Structures are given as structure tokens and as C-alpha cells.
Amino acid sequence: MRDWNILEEVWQVIQERAEHPSAGSYVSSVLTHRKGIDKSLEKVGEEAVEFILAAKNQVPERTVSEAADLLFHLLVALQASGTDVGDVLDELAARRK
Numbered sequence: 001m002r003d004w005n006i007l008e009e010v011w012q013v014i015q016e017r018a019e020h021p022s023a024g025s026y027v028s029s030v031l032t033h034r035k036g037i038d039k040s041l042e043k044v045g046e047e048a049v050e051f052i053l054a055a056k057n058q059v060p061e062r063t064v065s066e067a068a069d070l071l072f073h074l075l076v077a078l079q080a081s082g083t084d085v086g087d088v089l090d091e092l093a094a095r096r097k
């Protein structure tokens with residue numbers, strides 16, 4: 001089974017960027033965007049559509065790449081909305097049958 005720690009690592013970097021915005025950081029640029037949370041939500045929407053198209057058209061490399069974009073932008077949007085990813089994990093765990 002693959003190591004899922006990368007999701008936690010990326011989440012930690014997103015927290016770090018939120019607490020200490022830095023000039024060259026893409027995450028900081030999204031979190032401090034003039035559109036506010038809308039920028040982050042737009043990215044989730046865009047990447048979801050791109051993922052759907054790649055999967056629907058059965059293009060494996062693009063499906064992987066767009067899924068990574070979607071997961072990344074979902075994590076950024078969780079941060080932008082003040083949601084703790086730990087609560088999302090708890091919710092998934094509570095749904096286990």
C-alpha cells in the first residue's frame with residue numbers, strides 16, 4: 001500500500017503558507033488573492049472539470065495529473081474556508097461500516 005504521508009506533508013505546507021505568507025509562494029498567492037476564497041473555489045471547480053474530462057476521455061497521464069491538481073486545490077480550499085482536514089478524516093472514519 002502506498003504511503004499517504006504526502007497528503008499530510010502538503011497540508012502542513014499549506015498551513016505554514018497561511019500563517020507566514022511568502023512572496024514566491026503559489027499557495028500564499030491563492031490564500032491572499034483579492035477575490036478571497038472565491039479564487040480557491042474557482043480552482044477546485046476548474047480542476048474538477050479537467051479531471052472529469054481526462055477520466056471520461058480515458059487519458060491516463062492526464063487523469064493522474066488532474067487528480068493531483070484537484071486534491072491539492074481541495075486542500076487549499078479547506079484551508080481558505082477555515083476547515084480542518086482532520087475533521088474531514090474523522091468524518092470519513094465515522095462513515096466506515
Ligand SMILES: N=c1c2ncn([C@@H]3O[C@H](COP(=O)(O)OP(=O)(O)OP(=O)(O)O)[C@@H](O)[C@H]3O)c2ncn1[C@@H]1O[C@H](COP(=O)(O)O)[C@@H](O)[C@H]1O
Nearest residue numbers: 009010013014017024025026027028029030043068069072
Ligand atoms: N502541489 C502543488 C501544486 N500543484 C499545482 N501548483 C501550481 O498551481 C498553479 C496553477 O496552475 P494552473 O495552470 O492551473 O493555473 P494558472 O492559470 O497558471 O494560474 P491560476 O489560475 O492559479 O491563476 C501553477 O503555478 C502550479 O505550479 C502547485 N503549487 C504548489 N503545490 C504544493 O504546494 C507546496 C507549496 O507551494 P508554494 O506555495 O508555491 O511554495 C509545494 O511544495 C507543493 O507541494
